[in-house]
Amino acid sequence: MSDIPTGWFKSSYSGAATDNCVEVRFAGAERAVGVRDSKNTRATLAVPSARWSAFVASMRRS
Template sequence: MRTTPDLSAAVWRKSSYSNTNGGNCVEVADGLDSAVPVRDSKDPQGPALLFPTAAWASFIAGIKTGDFPTSP
């Protein structure tokens, strides 16, 4: 059975790609063993998406190697 991690003490950091005008704000919390939570910083009490640690690491590696095209 899966359990949802307690995120009440999570330390969130905003993506360096989030803009300063209040839009496109994504936050990530590090330090959990089993998952990487991601949330919308404009709704900090709202839901967080939980990604398995290995899946998040693959996603970040893909970003760094240019596997995802950027918008024009």
């Protein structure tokens, strides 16, 4: 799992011309995913990695 980024990053679908983005961070050993608004980086949400995977899979099916 060493190839998983540990810093905050935006989706590759986010345009360079906008700052209205959701940022994500994989918390490694905590097995959690952090989610925050790129405009308000002080407020974050932590989601268990299994739940995040289920969310992403459901979005792919949509």
